[in-house]
Amino acid sequence: MPASFTILVSGSPTQSQAHLSAIRFIHAATRMKHKIKTVFFYQEAVLVASRFNIRPADEFQLTQEWLHLASQHQFELQVCIAASNRRGIVSTEESSQSGLSGDTLEPGFCVTGLGQLAAALAKTSKKDLNFNLEAPQSTPQLATNFQFIQFK
Amino acid sequence: MTLHNIPQNTEQPNEGTVTILINSPPFSHIDGKEGVDLALVCAAFDQTVNLVFVDEGIFHLINTQDDDSFLDKLHDKQLKALEYYDISSVFVESESMEKYSINQSSLLETVDVVSQSDIKQFCNNSQHTVIF
Numbered sequence: 001m002p003a004s005f006t007i008l009v010s011g012s013p014t015q016s017q018a019h020l021s022a023i024r025f026i027h028a029a030t031r032m033k034h035k036i037k038t039v040f041f042y043q044e045a046v047l048v049a050s051r052f053n054i055r056p057a058d059e060f061q062l063t064q065e066w067l068h069l070a071s072q073h074q075f076e077l078q079v080c081i082a083a084s085n086r087r088g089i090v091s092t093e094e095s096s097q098s099g100l101s102g103d104t105l106e107p108g109f110c111v112t113g114l115g116q117l118a119a120a121l122a123k124t125s126k127k128d129l130n131f132n133l134e135a136p137q138s139t140p141q142l143a144t145n146f147q148f149i150q151f152k
Numbered sequence: 153m154t155l156h157n158i159p160q161n162t163e164q165p166n167e168g169t170v171t172i173l174i175n176s177p178p179f180s181h182i183d184g185k186e187g188v189d190l191a192l193v194c195a196a197f198d199q200t201v202n203l204v205f206v207d208e209g210i211f212h213l214i215n216t217q218d219d220d221s222f223l224d225k226l227h228d229k230q231l232k233a234l235e236y237y238d239i240s241s242v243f244v245e246s247e248s249m250e251k252y253s254i255n256q257s258s259l260l261e262t263v264d265v266v267s268q269s270d271i272k273q274f275c276n277n278s279q280h281t282v283i284f
Contacts (some may be wrong), residue, residue: 008282043186043284114190116196121170121280126161148280 004035006120008150012044013062018151036075040117046084051106067108078112124148171278174209178227184212187284195238198236201233202274206245213259
């Protein structure tokens, strides 16, 4: 039976493999007809939502890949507002409210509160699958029927 | 100090329970603060929250943090107030305390000491575990 996944990406786009792992997971899951409901970016992961990221042309274009995947598989890219504002990722609305000279959020991403993540945690079922290689032993590494996944 | 609020060992995860596991230190990383933020929001959304500090994360709980020696906002005030935000289950791993030679008298009073196997149970019995 196809599952519907809510994915939390919390690792940095430059200092961790979180985004690459999450993207590979989404490729694999959608190939097997599973659905991706939402990808939520928290902590350093929000930096991928900047429209001012310029990567050398011969490198993997992370932000573009997220936008491409989201439109291809019809899921939302949600960015935590508190985490993004403290890292300089600011929407047009937030920018004018704070009297800043411009915005930095890539328009394909939408700004939400942590409450969205909390609600997703409440709605999704079963265990998470954690792709943190340094996870302490007390963390379950694998479980069946998961629907919520953290990429750290 | 007595142990309380330890979830029962059941085969099915407890619906509506989230374990937030913090294993990163307080001042060099922002992870712990953002983990506590998520814990507070989950509690506000009627989730039962286990907030668990392991490894270097236990330094969040030191009860002698001093405003004068640090420029940023300290963590202990927010942690002391957790119970007013419906988070009564705050745990610290005994193995980590041993590793860093930390006594319970150095930690915030509201914290319960549990073993690594207890924490494994929390994770198994929770609907979700999020790591910071």
